[in-house]
Amino acid sequence: MSSGTRPAISSILFFSAMLLLGLYFLFAAIQGDFGVFQRADILAETRQKQAELDAITIELARMENLTRRLSDDFLDLDLLDERARDMLGVVRPDEIVIR
Numbered sequence: 770m771s772s773g774t775r776p777a778i779s780s781i782l783f784f785s786a787m788l789l790l791g792l793y794f795l796f797a798a799i800q801g802d803f804g805v806f807q808r809a810d811i812l813a814e815t816r817q818k819q820a821e822l823d824a825i826t827i828e829l830a831r832m833e834n835l836t837r838r839l840s841d842d843f844l845d846l847d848l849l850d851e852r853a854r855d856m857l858g859v860v861r862p863d864e865i866v867i868r
Contacts (some may be wrong), residue, residue, distance in 0.1 A: 779810070
């Protein structure tokens with residue numbers, strides 16, 4: 770009689786262990802370090818960082834343009850006048866200052 774119940778118990782234990790192992794891997798695939806939710810977070814962060822990089826790239830191009838326009842090889846007198854008056858706080862008598 771005990772030999773008849775033993776295979777049934779071992780089969781139940783085996784299938785229970787396999788079910789638990791499958792559930793563990795399912796949970797890891799969804800919630801784990803490399804799971805679906807983590808991937809969604811990484812993709813969202815990647816989009817945010819790309820937007821920041823694009824904004825910084827635009828700002829860098831603007832600053833490089835201003836630097837080039839004030840260099841020895843290419844001097845933009847209007848820009849030089851604007852920057853000098855802004856730094857020194859000087860206005861011409863015919864100008865109106867709006868703050």
